Amino acid sequence: MGTTQLESVPEPKYWHLKTVLSEALDSEFSVGEILPNERDLAARFGVARATLRQALEQLELEGRLQRRRGVGTTVAPPRMGVAVGTDQDAWPGAPDDAWQSVDCALAAPPAAVATALETGADEPVHIVRRSRVSHGQPVAAELLYIPASSVPDLTAIDAPSGAARARAVLRELQRLELEGQDRAVELGSARADDAKELDRLPGAPVLVVTTRFLAEGRTAALSVATYRADTCRLTFGDTGGVEIHHGPERQAS
Amino acid sequence: MGTTQLESVPEPKYWHLKTVLSEALDSEFSVGEILPNERDLAARFGVARATLRQALEQLELEGRLQRRRGVGTTVAPPRMGVAVGTDQDAWPGAPDDAWQSVDCALAAPPAAVATALETGADEPVHIVRRSRVSHGQPVAAELLYIPASSVPDLTAIDAPSGAARARAVLRELQRLELEGQDRAVELGSARADDAKELDRLPGAPVLVVTTRFLAEGRTAALSVATYRADTCRLTFGDTGGVEIHHGPERQAS
DNA sequence: TAGTGGTCTAGACCACTGA
DNA sequence: CAGTGGTCTAGACCACTAG
Numbered sequence: 413m414g415t416t417q418l419e420s421v422p423e424p425k426y427w428h429l430k431t432v433l434s435e436a437l438d439s440e441f442s443v444g445e446i447l448p449n450e451r452d453l454a455a456r457f458g459v460a461r462a463t464l465r466q467a468l469e470q471l472e473l474e475g476r477l478q479r480r481r482g483v484g485t486t487v488a489p490p491r492m493g494v495a496v497g498t499d500q501d502a503w504p505g506a507p508d509d510a511w512q513s514v515d516c517a518l519a520a521p522p523a524a525v526a527t528a529l530e531t532g533a534d535e536p537v538h539i540v541r542r543s544r545v546s547h548g549q550p551v552a553a554e555l556l557y558i559p560a561s562s563v564p565d566l567t568a569i570d571a572p573s574g575a576a577r578a579r580a581v582l583r584e585l586q587r588l589e590l591e592g593q594d595r596a597v598e599l600g601s602a603r604a605d606d607a608k609e610l611d612r613l614p615g616a617p618v619l620v621v622t623t624r625f626l627a628e629g630r631t632a633a634l635s636v637a638t639y640r641a642d643t644c645r646l647t648f649g650d651t652g653g654v655e656i657h658h659g660p661e662r663q664a665s
Numbered sequence: 666m667g668t669t670q671l672e673s674v675p676e677p678k679y680w681h682l683k684t685v686l687s688e689a690l691d692s693e694f695s696v697g698e699i700l701p702n703e704r705d706l707a708a709r710f711g712v713a714r715a716t717l718r719q720a721l722e723q724l725e726l727e728g729r730l731q732r733r734r735g736v737g738t739t740v741a742p743p744r745m746g747v748a749v750g751t752d753q754d755a756w757p758g759a760p761d762d763a764w765q766s767v768d769c770a771l772a773a774p775p776a777a778v779a780t781a782l783e784t785g786a787d788e789p790v791h792i793v794r795r796s797r798v799s800h801g802q803p804v805a806a807e808l809l810y811i812p813a814s815s816v817p818d819l820t821a822i823d824a825p826s827g828a829a830r831a832r833a834v835l836r837e838l839q840r841l842e843l844e845g846q847d848r849a850v851e852l853g854s855a856r857a858d859d860a861k862e863l864d865r866l867p868g869a870p871v872l873v874v875t876t877r878f879l880a881e882g883r884t885a886a887l888s889v890a891t892y893r894a895d896t897c898r899l900t901f902g903d904t905g906g907v908e909i910h911h912g913p914e915r916q917a918s
Numbered sequence: 919t920a921g922t923g924g925t926c927t928a929g930a931c932c933a934c935t936g937a
Numbered sequence: 938c939a940g941t942g943g944t945c946t947a948g949a950c951c952a953c954t955a956g
Contacts (some may be wrong), residue, residue, distance in 0.1 A: 422951090424925060427867060449941060460927045465942090470854055470868055481942045482935030491851060497901070594902035597850055598744060599870060599894040601723055613943080614680060615723055617852060617870070641852040648750070648901065649847035675932090677944060702922060713946045718923090734923045735954030866924080 425459055426466035432457075433467055437476055437487060447477070447485040473617060475642050481613075492547055494639065496621060497648030501590055503625065504542070504556055504635060505582025511554060513578035514541040521557050528624065529631050531559050538563065540578045543609060544637075551644050553609045554637040558585060562632040588627040595623045597646065606638050617641040678712055679719035685710075686720055690729055690740060700730075700738040726870060728895050734866075745800055747892065749874060750901030754843055756878065757795075757809055757888060758835025764795040764807060766831035774810050781877065782884050784812050791816065793831045796862060797890075804897050806862045807890040811838060815885040841880040848876045850899065859891050870894040 447453065454464040468485065471477045478488040495510070504511065517539050520526075526533040540556040560566075563584035600620040607614040618638040625633040639646060700706065707717040721738065724730045731741040748763070757764065770792045773779075779786040793809040813819075816837035853873040860867040871891040878886040892899060 426925080430868075451941090460929090462928090463926060466925085468942095473852065473870065474854055475851070479942065480935085481933065482940080484935095484941060493849065497848075592902070594900065595750075596746065596898050596900045597872070598728070598898040599726060599852065599872065601727055615683075617726065619850070619852065645849050645851040647847065647849045649845070679944075704922090713948090715947090716945060719944085721923095732923065733954085734952065735921080737922060737954095 426463050426470070429457060429459065429464065429467040430470050433471060434476065437471070441487045443487050443489045445487050447487070449484060472642060478642070488643070491643055491645040492551070493647045494544075494546055494551055494644045496595075496646045501593075503582070503585050503588075503590055504540075504633065505579065505585065510546070511542040511544050513575045513582065514543055515574050516540045516578035516581055517573070518560070525557050525634060525636075528622075529557060529559055529634055531561075536560055538581045540581055542578070549643065550610055550640075552637050552639040553606045554635055556582075557634040557636075559632070562588065562627070585633060588632055590625060590627055590632075591629070592626045593623055594626075595621060597621050599641070600638065602638060610638070610640050612640065612642075619644065619646060621646065679716050679723075682710060682712065682717065682720035683723050686724060687729065690724075694740045696740050696742045698740045700740070702737060725895060731895070741896070744896055744898040745804070746900045747797075747799055747804055747897045749848075749899045754846075756835070756838050756841075756843055757793075757886065758832065758838065763799070764797050766828045766835065767794040767796055768827050769793045769831035769834055770826070771813070778810050778887060778889075781875075782810060782812055782887055784814075789813055791834045793834055795831070802896065803863055803893075805890050805892040806859045807888055809835075810887040810889075812885070815841065815880070838886060841885055843878060843880055843885075844882070845879045846876055847879075848874060850874050852894070853891065855891060863891070863893050865893065865895075872897065872899060874899070 441447070448456070450461055450464055450468070454461040457464060468477060468479065472479055472488075475488055475491045477485055479485045502509065505513070518536050519539055520534060521529065521531075521537045521539070523533055525537075526535075529537070531537070537560065538556075538558040540554075540558065542554040542556060543550060544552040544554070558581060563581055565587070566581060566584045598620050600618050602610060602612055602614060602616045602618045604614045606618065607616055610616070610618070619641050621635075621637045621639065623635040623637070624631050625635070694700070701709070703714055703717055703721070707714040710717060721730060721732065725732055725741075728741055728744045730738055732738045755762065758766070771789050772792055773787060774782065774784075774790045774792070776786055778790075779788075782790070784790070790813060791809075791811040793807075793811065795807040795809060796803060797805040797807065811834060816834055818840070819834060819837045851873050853871050855863060855865055855867060855869045855871045857867045859871070860869055863869070863871070872894050874888075874890045874892065876888040876890070877884050878888070
């Protein structure tokens, strides 16, 4: 006889825990509410703290929880929609773009970037740092690589450095006619500097959006933007994007 | 005197480990090559296995490594670009679309989906399962929700169920005029069924692409596609997307 | 059956936050 | 300062794969 092996796959504890916690989050907690600490939770569920943490990590990855060292674990609000695909035919730095220039430097790009720019590894590029804030919270950090040849009329006198310099570079960029752009999204982990700017720990999961701006038949600028994966839902297209939420989440009073 | 506190931040071991391994991957390993097993690696670096694993997990998240239980850890090839934004004005199931229908069911949608469809929670919808293969490897699993009202002329005789039924539903859908679509991308973790189809463990990181198809002034269909985050780079736009790779990766002989 | 990665434990100490 | 999450250890056993 065929031994039916009913449920021969023992579900891992952390997976089951995650399910239980997820349901509790929907039914018994409000956004912003603080969960019991990890040691208490682990004891309550009769598992080691490491196991409990494995479940919490997954829930944080899914944007359901927010954990902060020294503070505690709180129920996260639904992810915010962040528009990425709008201004389909606008340069970075165009009016009403969501980014804020931080500073600017002229340096040789990383080898990988030089390749994508199809420029010599030694040719210096302007590296503009920008940051993006949404709902009062930093959501993304960007590095914009602009070959010097893309902004030939830029004068050194325009501004020596800093945010003013960055704006000058972007202003010069507007003079080119944008012929198109293409974009890629992939998963990454935050470098130390990005993590700091995003108010996360190094290694935090981020969505890396790479955009290539085409003008005069070549790549005139390259943007590498890292978005917080835990709090952001990237939206493309005109109207703002779909929202699929998890269940009945109430708002904290 | 101001105690300068040079390097007062002790870099976590796993972070340093990750950096070392990442450089070794660039310089000393070829794509497809098998790394030493975790116990040996941990011993070699003088850390506990759990710490070593923390580093490996990050590298896998970044698409640098691929680990398979019972087999070992191998150097992953660069992520493959997967076009998502093409056929900007085409219905799912249009000719030459990258998806393959698997089956189809008529059922009440999850509450969250019903909300997004702006349809009653009780109104049944066609749920089409599709899968997407690229370079001989499964890269995405999709659930397509199509309200029965979007395909009014569908006859029960067309096909009872299965892939043929799915194709019949999609064929009916083509009759509507597509007025637009909007799309969102966010990080998620694979449900058990998706994980199986993607040949990954449950909980594996995925990029969830939610697309809403608009016709007749309402949402005529909703697609929720989950892409393997470790192997895929989602590309939007016309030309195929930018590739930023990590360093000199050689090909295994 | 041997060897791999996946899960789990019960501790310890550290870095950070806020009162 | 007490309490939080973050890191780390040294084990153990399990599930899976392939020879």
